[in-house]
Amino acid sequence: MKVCLYMEHGRRHAWSGGIRRAYENQMKALRAAGVDFTTDPRERFDLLDVHTFGPRSVYLVEKYTGRRPVVIHGHTTAEDFANSFVMSDSIAPYLGRFLRYFYGKADMLIAPSPYTQDVLRRYEVDRPIEVVSNGVDVRRFQPSARKRPQARGRYGLTGTVVFAVGLVLLRKGVDMFCEVASLLPALSFVWFGRVHRAVKAETLRVVESAPANVRFAGYVEDVTDAYAAGDIFFFPSLVENEGIAILEAAAAGKPLVLREAECFAGRYVHEENCLKGATAEEFADHLQRLFADEALRTRLGETAKVFAERHSLDKVGSRLREIYTRLM
Numbered sequence: 001m002k003v004c005l006y007m008e009h010g011r012r013h014a015w016s017g018g019i020r021r022a023y024e025n026q027m028k029a030l031r032a033a034g035v036d037f038t039t040d041p042r043e044r045f046d047l048l049d050v051h052t053f054g055p056r057s058v059y060l061v062e063k064y065t066g067r068r069p070v071v072i073h074g075h076t077t078a079e080d081f082a083n084s085f086v087m088s089d090s091i092a093p094y095l096g097r098f099l100r101y102f103y104g105k106a107d108m109l110i111a112p113s114p115y116t117q118d119v120l121r122r123y124e125v126d127r128p129i130e131v132v133s134n135g136v137d138v139r140r141f142q143p144s145a146r147k148r149p150q151a152r153g154r155y156g157l158t159g160t161v162v163f164a165v166g167l168v169l170l171r172k173g174v175d176m177f178c179e180v181a182s183l184l185p186a187l188s189f190v191w192f193g194r195v196h197r198a199v200k201a202e203t204l205r206v207v208e209s210a211p212a213n214v215r216f217a218g219y220v221e222d223v224t225d226a227y228a229a230g231d232i233f234f235f236p237s238l239v240e241n242e243g244i245a246i247l248e249a250a251a252a253g254k255p256l257v258l259r260e261a262e263c264f265a266g267r268y269v270h271e272e273n274c275l276k277g278a279t280a281e282e283f284a285d286h287l288q289r290l291f292a293d294e295a296l297r298t299r300l301g302e303t304a305k306v307f308a309e310r311h312s313l314d315k316v317g318s319r320l321r322e323i324y325t326r327l328m
Helices: 017-032 055-064 088-103 114-122 147-155 174-183 201-208 224-229 244-251 280-292 294-309 313-327
Strands: 002-006 036-038 047-050 070-073 108-111 129-131 161-165 188-192 214-218 232-235 256-259 275-277
Touching: 002 017, 002 055, 017 244, 017 313, 047 055, 047 313, 055 070, 070 313, 108 114, 108 313, 114 129, 147 224, 161 174, 161 224, 161 244, 174 188, 174 201, 174 214, 174 280, 232 244, 232 280, 244 256, 244 294, 256 280, 275 280, 280 294
Parallel strands: 002 036, 002 047, 047 070, 070 108, 108 129, 161 188, 161 232, 188 214, 232 256, 256 275
Antiparallel strands: none
16 A cells, blocks of 8 residues: 655645644654655555645545545644635635535545544535544654753743744734733743744734734744743644644643633643633733742643653554555
8 A cells, every 4th residue: 555645835835834744744654654655646656645725636636536545634724724814814714615625525534633523524524534633743842951951042041931833823822922921021922933924914013012021033943942942832822723833842841821712622621731711811820820830830741741642653653554544
């Protein structure tokens, strides 16, 4: 069995950090599981596994439907596209209709979380849907005492650092990140990730008016630097189909502070493997509590790490191999 693992434009195209990371993670997972694969659809293959939509992806799915088993990953939904880029709110309803058609071509849909599985079912796509995490490379993101001083020195960081990782988007809660920082002027807040040139104007206004204790570090060449440099992972995102950055922070043993949102329900449990809030005041209270209580930081970091290990690439590769074998 040979799989064609296809992503529109390959790794040259920055769909988003998350989709690109999911694609790279899957290649590692398939290698770990001993699954033969190619990324070139011109080669011979037995099963097509598509990561994104686009003209070439649609062409390949149409071409091989009925001729080869076709798997499509549900990385993109109208819900997580909205409130992100210029005109995204206007485009999102039409995107939802297109995705209903595109996902309906699959022999099997793969959702990265139970939440996304539920969203895809709301689209009334009459295809089987399996939940398989995008996974996290737990070895790459494990805590590193050696890397920490180097990373903090690179960014000039001292003291306790509250941080986030990802594209700077309203949907990911950058406005809440800044609002909470304004309530805690004694703490340092750093957002690692680029400000895309096509973001909504409101996002740029949030960045330009951010309080003095907030830094936007921009694109990070080696993202492990961000997790080594930061102390408390504060990610008030409104919608995540899975949230690979959260898994990476968890693998690095960082305590997690997340939004009380539908997309995190069931997986992230308040006081168990994270703290959750809904308002700026609640988030500020959680961060102050973590800042003052080292034992709490350690406990939540350890339970987060256990959660991440359940999503290791070894486990992801085994699940994908089982699904491929069943489809063949």
